[in-house]
Amino acid sequence: MTRDIAILLFDGFQLLDAAGPISVFECALRYRPGAYRLTPLTVDGGAARSSSGIALDSRPLSAMPLSAMPAPDTVLVAGGEGAPSALGCGETLAYLRRCASASRRVVSVCTGAFLLAEAGLLDGRRATTHWAHSGEFSRRYPAVELDTDRIFIRQGNIWTAAGVSAGIDVALALVAEDMGEEIARRCAQRLVVYYRRPGGQSQFSSLLEMQRPDGRFAALLDQVRRSLDGAWDVESLAGFCCLSPRHFSRLFQSEVGMPPAKAVEQLRVEAARAALESGERSIQKVARLCGFGDAERMRRSFLRVLGRPPSSLLRSPADE
Template sequence: MHRVTLLAYDGFQVLDATGPAAVFEVAGEFGGGYVLTLASSNGGPVRSSSGLVLQTAPLAEVGPGDTLLVPGAESLRAAIEDEALISGVRAAAADGRRVASVCSGAFVLAAAGLLDGRRAATHWAAVAELKRRHPKIRVDGESIFVEDRGVWTSAGVTAGIDLALAMVGRDCGDELARKVARKLVVYHRRPGSQSQHSALLEMVTPDNRFAPLLAWARSRLGEPLPVERLADQAALSVRQFTRAFTKSTGLAPAKAVERLRVEAARAAIEAGAPSLQMVALSTGFRGPDRMRRAFVRHTGLPPSACRGERTLSGSTEAGPVPDETSV
């Protein structure tokens, strides 16, 4: 039997909790042995952001469980200032329970000190704030979910379903996870490394002065794109361009191009490209080894993960990769 506790608090996003709950419920119907409990710091009725009120048990009285999952919310101030709730989350982790968050629920795990030194995902719109508040976290604004040393985090809403399916796959095997996905009519194997959105859209807004340049570069990824060529296209000196581009986008030019290449390569692999060598050459990496290093830097996973050749978890297995800025 696997006991899952869903942690509620005032204003939580109901689908962040009920999406994963449906996965575990159906997994239980197929013999997965999951038992669900909805808890809050004090117990009793808790109102979600949609106005739905759910009855909860006091977290301290739920007893030891196997998985604790924290949903997100539009406003988390009350939750992260609730010492009983934060202490309960911290105690769950100390007891060896698997701890997870959906969307901005990562802020609750962060407040409990559980994400320091770990890679963690959250909704793309909350990435900058999580980085600002908790600089010790390696915030992953790309992946839809991440597992790092037993702590699971995911992006917004439906990514919580992907995370729960990955947990079922880990606990009960891939075939049972596939049955659950089929019954829920959801996609079974969205790898954790799958991007939440376009890297180009993340880097710039439409009115950014360098948006046309990035669109130009994105259409020429198979060609050499050194900083000199980018600066010439922008009609600036290399020094002026590098300073202005980095200030405007938050990325050095070489890193921006590399992210565009990773995004294009990932899309090609997921679409069924016949070989990694072909993908690497067509996206400007010049070879599979260079492409692999870029993938690990930006997603924590190798290119093969896009074909589902790894586990469902999206966990980080690769070690540190030397930085490379030449593109």
């Protein structure tokens, strides 16, 4: 059986939002030829220009009319800079609404979730999008239960994935559902990516918000991240930068936007969170490796930073 996968695009889409999943499905076809038929779609068809300037050829929505032929098995909606303009396209939104009832799956990548929400498909559901757009998303769509730390979320036949490369993660999950875990794992190996990526979006967002690549403390933050079990008190941090503790603390607060001790704590919490979410079951071991010293200190830090204890992140066997 061949499954039709429609990739819904618009001018200004993010190229990797589409190309990442396309590459996963292409890889799956190596193991099961004919399993998928991939069709980029736009409202009018023709060249859809991505934000990078590279265009993909597409067919018009009328080429796959839901009333005249079987609906696509899966509709995948890309995100990108052009998403705000696409929100005002009634034809696109109507197509998505029909697909929600006619297609087996409707999937968004990154800010493609805005289109699903605008079409009313996410009301009362859990969903995710790129962490950098979470504030805007929550303001626009308060009826959606947004979880900005998940790489992807499935709610019934609606799937939402986080930013950009998360399209690869969700596409691997779709392949696993269609063809089994073994083929999905082989695709991940061939593409040299995680089959199940450890951790959530928080492992990327907080450090990126702290660290300016050209900033004074970029090398320091990177060093702390690489050796979280080090004794990173203010004196040690200042010594790494060849500054006095007082002068260092003032400069760090000004550039990074938080005290040095809080920054170190946040990096440790996020590393510990990623370890626990990826399956590590020993809280004491994680506490030691991430520089907390013992489980009780890590618990207090988790409560301060995340509002919940480390034990709440332990994966049960049913999650495996």
